[in-house]
Amino acid sequence: MAIFIEIGAYEAKTHLSDFLRKVKAGNTYRITQRGEPMADLVPAALEERRAPVAAATRMLAFMREQPAITGIDVKSLIAEGRD
Numbered sequence: 001m002a003i004f005i006e007i008g009a010y011e012a013k014t015h016l017s018d019f020l021r022k023v024k025a026g027n028t029y030r031i032t033q034r035g036e037p038m039a040d041l042v043p044a045a046l047e048e049r050r051a052p053v054a055a056a057t058r059m060l061a062f063m064r065e066q067p068a069i070t071g072i073d074v075k076s077l078i079a080e081g082r083d
Contacts, residue, residue, distance in 0.1 A: 002042060004030035009038065 005027065012019060012031045019029060019041060029041040 002028040004028050004040065006030050006032055006037075009033045012041070 007019070007029050009031055012029070019027075023029065023041055023043055026043060028043070030037050031039045031041060
């Protein structure tokens with residue numbers, strides 16, 4: 001889990017180039033507006049790796065929770081969809 005350094009929106013806007021260099025080095029920032037979290041500034045590669053793994057984990061959990069579907073003829077469903 002990433003540890004975020006909180007920065008204000010004005011500071012983020014004013015020093016964006018500096019923050020982008022620091023993010024490239026691995027730092028993570030949470031941008032706030034009037035103390036309320038608005039966005040996270042994280043390395044792109046980190047998010048790209050995390051998103052598919054999290055999605056797959058959620059999908060597996062969902063599939064395990066659902067009852068098995070029985071008594072349905074898949075071919076008839078396909079034919080019905082073609083009408």
